Amino acid sequence: MNTSAIDATPLITNQTFEECEGETSIENLLFGGYYILVxxxxxxxxxxxxxxxxxxxGTSSPANVFLLHLAVADLSYVIILPLRATYHLTGGHWPFGEVPCRVAGFLFYVxxxxxxYFLACVAGDRYxxxxxxxxxxxxxxxxxxHIVSFSLWALVTVSMAPLLISQQTSEIGGVTVCSQLYREKASRKALVSLAVAFIPPFLATLSFYLLIIHSLHRGSRLEPALKLKALRTIGLVLLIYVVCFLPYHASRAIFILGYNHPSQISCQAKRGLMLxxxxxSSLTCLNGALDPLVYLFGAEKFRGSLQRLLCRDKAAGSGATSGELKGTHESSLSARSEF
Structure with missing residues (x-):
């Protein structure tokens, strides 16, 4: 390293990411309130x-099965959001101990x-x-x-199981921190795992929906209203990817690359990476709040059941839709329930 260079903002060579971190009280308050709302x-x-x-x-379609498992996945993580909120509202301190820290990280990734992967399965079924x-x-x-869904659960659970058996808490600056809350270990292996876990299902989902859009515009026999419904739901799912998942994986990749070269990054840049x-990371949690919109707009049976649950008149909507579904066998299959 060239130590003779003079710069108004010299590079920090002896400070770790943790030493450069500085969470403000306003930031902690906003994050705490955000997690409670989500x-x-x-x-x-x-x-x-x-x-x-x-x-x-008894009458579930494949897409409904995948959405059922998606709801289970969301609930499995939602239950630990109050722990994240508490972490921020107590000024960046983890008061729950080692085991809850491990479980929180495990459920986050699972x-x-x-x-x-369930959203990718739904996209494949719709295709x-x-x-x-x-x-x-x-x-x-x-x-x-169901077989595919349980296989995915097994794959993801086994892949994330090491988080349950490794040390995840430490003392920094007199407070206990949980490394699974924004301080995950960074390495080249983590970068490869990140790419392998995210890129295939993302590209598969994107490809399936682009093929569906191409089919609809090429001359699908669906009614115009049903085409609009399909396109609207596809847009919503892709929006979830863009808002909730893509920023996190891009940020994590940049963070890992920066973490591997700490001496070449200023403390201010390190604070920016950690922020x-x-x-x-907080945006990934938002998918649990947005997924119900996928069920609402994309699953006709879901809407009907919700209307009955809320004691609303369902005759107009179901009657109109059933009339539209009498065109062709292909139209009936593609528009009967989901995307």
Whole structure:
């Protein structure tokens, strides 16, 4: 390293990321309130969704099965959001001990990657329903969807299990910190794992929806209203990816690269990287509050059940939709429930 260079903002060569970090009281207050709000929205929305999807078990479509598992994934993480809120509201201190820290990190990653893969499965099912409606009849069964879902749960759980057996708390500056809250270990191996876990399902989801959009514009036999519904729901799912998941993985990649070269980054830049890490990490939690909108706009049976639950008149909406679904067999398959 060239130590003779003179700069108005010299590079910090002996300070770690943790030593450069400085969470303000306003930042902690905003994060704490944000997590409480997301907790309330996600808990209520996904609890209702889980109740509705579980009552449709006998006649579930594959996409409904994947959405059911998505609701379970969201709830599994929502329950620990109050712990994150407490961390911020107590000034960046983790008062719960080692085991809750491990569980919080474990559920964070399990929820995020389970959600990403279930959304990819829904996209694949919609692609088969719209583009290969007849040929996919034998494949698109609820039983097969459950098998795929439980396989994904097993894969994600095993992949994240090491978080439950490794030390995750430490003392920094006289307070206890949980390394799974914005201070995850950074390494080249972590960067590769990040890319392998996120890029395949993201590209698969994007490809499936682009193919669906191409099919709809090319001359699909769906009614115009149903085409609009499909496009609207596709846009919502892609929005969840762009808002909740893409920023976090991009930020984590930059953070890991910077963490591996701490002597080449100023303390101010390190603070910026850690703030970006906290902000994008908080955005991933937002998917639990946004996923119920996917159920609401994309699943017709879900909307009908919710209307009955709220004691609203469902005759007009269901009657109009059933009339639109009498066109062709392909239209019926692609528009009967979800995207």
């Amino acid at each position: 907790f309330l929205l996600a808990l209520n929305g996904n609890s209702v969704a889980l109740w509705i999807f579980s009552r449709q078990r 929820n995020m990657y389970a959600s990403i 088969l329903a719209v583009v290969h409606a007849v040929r996919s009849l034998k494949v698109r069964r609820a039983r097969y969807a 970006a890490n906290r902000l994008t």
